[in-house]
Amino acid sequence: MGRRTGTRRIGIADVALKAGVSHATVSRVMNGNFTVDPAIAQRVRDAAAELNYQPNPVGRSLALGKTDTIGIVVPDLANPTFQAILRGLSMAAAQDGYRVLIADSSEVSSEEAILAGEARRRCDGLVLCAPRMGDAELEELAPSLHPMVLINRSTTETRVPSLEVDYSQGVQELAEHLVSLGHTSIAFLAGPARSASNRARMAGLNKFRASNPDVELRMLEGGSSFETGHEAVNEVLASGATGVLAFNDLVAMGLLSGLHEHGVRVPEDISITGFDDIPFARYTTPPLTTAAVPITELGERAWHSLRALIRNAEAPDEDTTFQPRLEIRGSTGPVST
Amino acid sequence: MGRRTGTRRIGIADVALKAGVSHATVSRVMNGNFTVDPAIAQRVRDAAAELNYQPNPVGRSLALGKTDTIGIVVPDLANPTFQAILRGLSMAAAQDGYRVLIADSSEVSSEEAILAGEARRRCDGLVLCAPRMGDAELEELAPSLHPMVLINRSTTETRVPSLEVDYSQGVQELAEHLVSLGHTSIAFLAGPARSASNRARMAGLNKFRASNPDVELRMLEGGSSFETGHEAVNEVLASGATGVLAFNDLVAMGLLSGLHEHGVRVPEDISITGFDDIPFARYTTPPLTTAAVPITELGERAWHSLRALIRNAEAPDEDTTFQPRLEIRGSTGPVST
DNA sequence: ACGTTTCGAGAAAACGCTTTCTCAGGATTC
DNA sequence: GAATCCTGAGAAAGCGTTTTCTCGAAACGT
Known part of the structure; x- marks a missing residue:
């Protein structure tokens, strides 16, 4: 904080000196304490303005015990x-x-x-x-x-x-949505194993499985990035799934891109969902069906x-x-x- | 900083007391000053570890005149x-x-x-x-x-x-690229008027104009967001340009999306360029030609x-x-x- | 054995502020 | 007019560190 910069920052003491009052009074004025004579307060404010004084936040933090x-x-x-x-x-x-x-x-x-x-x-x-x-x-x-x-x-x-x-609920709704469109073979392109939100999605899908025993649901290993989705394209195609629940929008977009390169049409040949509704999700081609999180x-x-x-x-x-x-x-x- | 949390944070004084030395010595040990007797230093370190002492950064900042x-x-x-x-x-x-x-x-x-x-x-x-x-x-x-x-x-x-x-240079290269593809009617979908980088692009385009007098170059008002690009689609089509230089990738993507909705094919009917090469740029359909900024x-x-x-x-x-x-x-x- | 360094650690000042404590001096009261 | 109460402002004590100053004791040299 620029003590090294030859010209020392001006502090409360300088203002006090200039206004001919004590540190304490300057502090009071700066903090809007009204137990100060209006005339003196004005003198202090003038001095502060003239010196362009700004209280040092570190000093304040130490004294007040908070940093804002x-x-x-x-x-x-x-x-x-x-x-x-x-x-x-x-x-x-x-x-x-x-x-x-x-x-x-x-x-x-x-x-x-x-x-x-x-x-x-x-x-x-x-x-x-x-x-x-x-x-x-x-x-x-x-x-x-x-x-x-x-x-x-x-x-x-x-x-x-x-x-x-509630990732569990969200992913279930997405799965139900695919089912309502007639999909019976679905794949989940999972996220990072350590991620708690991935576990929540897994839990949701287990529930979904229980209530939709007729739907075939495959779990594929994945990650959380574009690249993950992009690289997963062969695995996804090999799975034979007609609907894919991607871990999140990023993965879905990577997948979308990969499928496009393979000449696979979305949603005609395969349906894709994301998760999160990141700002870009609505601008992909086709726009991404997803679970919007505020x-x-x-x-x-x-x-x-x-x-x-x-x-x-x-x-x-x-x-x-x-x-x-x-x-x-x-x-x-x-x-x- | 938790003075209100009944249990006061433990400070240097507590460590000093526990180790039976002065504040100063604790400080010296904590900062790796070697002018301390190894035995005492160890006693201090033990005390610090036992109390789980961590120096208060605000105090340090005030004393050192820096906040890291x-x-x-x-x-x-x-x-x-x-x-x-x-x-x-x-x-x-x-x-x-x-x-x-x-x-x-x-x-x-x-x-x-x-x-x-x-x-x-x-x-x-x-x-x-x-x-x-x-x-x-x-x-x-x-x-x-x-x-x-x-x-x-x-x-x-x-x-x-x-x-x-160097936005000026970048936008010139993009324009030249369009020219090399045979485009002779180009539009620039500008950014925020106050933006210095927009002015730089303008300057670049003026140079371009000077060296390519045969190319028709129109300036269209715009902004810096998706929405800007999306909303500009009619204006762009009305301009009759076959190549559009969007202010940045976001605008280009919005435009891409709008054109798609209008059934206009990119790049067959119209060519679009962005700027910045944001991570999403390579994943749009079609992937965006852009000027990559590291x-x-x-x-x-x-x-x-x-x-x-x-x-x-x-x-x-x-x-x-x-x-x-x-x-x-x-x-x-x-x-x- | 005595004077002179060197070394290590405590006391205290500094960092820049807020706030309590204290105490003049003017206003109020009887 | 003296005792009492306010009011407003200065002095000083923190806040938690680092660092300079200081000084006793140990180590050294002669």
């Missing part, structure tokens, strides 16, 4: 879902005068705990976004990170609110929960589940006969 | 370009133990100065990303924000390095410049211009005869 900053830990900043959460969080927090500090764990789950701890110490609160760490570690870490809110993950620690998307709102709600926790460390929000909304577009159609 | 944090101000976090810059910056800074604080001005240029100032005061340095503010204001602000680096903008202040993409690298380089400035406030980097690389894909083709 929150942290967010994401597994991968390249993922549009996390980008959208970050954006929602950042916008909402900004409204209340809070800034956000980002920490990207690059999907390295062992880094998460350290990053989270470091971020938490610099901030007034934390948002942990789809942490990849194990349940035990999360459980152990949770108390030391409070106040914090979890996204797409939960813990038994009662003071930690969870915001979760993801920016999720970020916004994360802030509101965190704000409640910060303001009153006692009263946590109850957990919240977001229901995805089926968004039927052009990438699904009646099964070819 | 940098700020980035972007006009719109929803824009993939800025997301990519942020990602590159964040990854690179993390390598050196720095975190990044984000500030989104929501394209409101009057907010930029305030946001930038606030961010700067909390951080050791600043990256100002394609600021929308006027030249005069930028010029005036620059000294107070140092150390800072500019992206896609420049200033006469010599201590402020600029990292710029945007994540740009963020990375921004950190390197800023790091140099932070480490030695004297020696600024020279400015750097990034040359876009023509990425020819399926959205451009020979003019229909």
Whole structure:
């Protein structure tokens, strides 16, 4: 913070000197404390304006015990879902005068705990976004990170609110949608094995299987990226499925692209669904049928929960589940006969 | 910072007490100062470990005059370009133990100065990303924000390095590419009027015009989003152009989508180019011909410049211009005869 | 054996602010 | 007119570190 820059930043002392009052009075004026004589207050304000004085936030933070900053830990900043959460969080927090500090764990789950701890110490609160760490570690870490809110993950620690998307329900609805179009051979192109949201989807599909014993449902290994979808095209075609549930929109788009290259028509020859409804989903050709998650709102709600926790460390929000909304577009159609 | 959380965070004093030494000694040990008796150092480390002591970064920041944090101000976090810059910056800074604080001005240029100032005061340095503010204001602000680096903008202040993409060159190459395919009627779907990068493209097109007097080049008003491109479809068709230079990939994709809805074939009926080569560009149908900007690298380089400035406030980097690389894909083709 | 370095660790100042404590001096009361 | 109450502003004590200063004791040299 530029002490090295020869010209020392001007501080409260300079203003006090110039206005001929004490540090304390300057502080009072700057913070709108009304127990100051109007004339003196004006003199202080003039001095501050003339010197272009801006209180040093670090000093304030130390004195006040708060930083007006929150942290967010994401597994991968390249993922549009996390980008959208970050954006929602950042916008909402900004409204209340809070800034956000980002920490990207690059999907390295062992880094998460350290990053989270470091971020938490610099901030007034934390948002942990789809942490990849194990349940035990999360459980152990949770108390030391409070106040914090979890996204797409939960813990038994009662003071930690969870915001979760009902992936199980969403994927079931997508599967039902394919069934309603006459598909009886469906494949699920799975996501990262460690991902909690992938497990939730799996659980949903097991339910679906139970209530649709006549439908053939295959599980294919996959990932969470474009490339995953693109590379899976041969496997998908080999499976003989007429409908494919991709882990998310990114994978679906990769698959779409791969199928296009193979001259396979969507949805005439094969139907594809995504998940998330990222901004690009509606602009693919054909537009992607998907389960829309109000993801920016999720970020916004994360802030509101965190704000409640910060303001009153006692009263946590109850957990919240977001229901995805089926968004039927052009990438699904009646099964070819 | 959790003073309200009944159980006060444990500080250096607790460790000192437990180890039976002074604050100073604990600090020395924690910072790897070797002028401490090994036996005592070990005692301190044990005490610290047992109490799970972690130094308070705010206290450190105040004492050291640095926060190990940098700020980035972007006009719109929803824009993939800025997301990519942020990602590159964040990854690179993390390598050196720095975190990044984000500030989104929501394209409101009057907010930029305030946001930038606030961010700067909390951080050791600043990256100002394609600021929308006027030249005069930028010029005036620059000294107070140092150390800072500019992206896609420049200033006469010599201590402020600029990292710029050569949009002028890129758009010329795209135009030449269309010409080489036989197009003689070209339209430019422009970006936001205030955007410096739009002005650069305009300048490039003027050069192009000068060296290609036989080519008809129309300017159409636009913007920087999907929607812009989507809405421009009628105007584009009305222009009669056989080749369209979209402001960026987003606009191109919106246009692509709109043309598809109108049953206009790309590239058979009309050729489209984007700009930036965002990750999705290669996955549209047809894949987008565009000018690839190494945007994540740009963020990375921004950190390197800023790091140099932070480490030695004297020696600024020279400015750097990034040359876009023509990425020819399926959205451009020979003019229909 | 005595004076002079060197070494290691504690005391205290600094960082820049907020806030409690304290105490003049003017206003109020009887 | 003296005792009491406000009011407003300065002095000083934090907040949690780092770092300079200081000083006793041990090590060294003669």
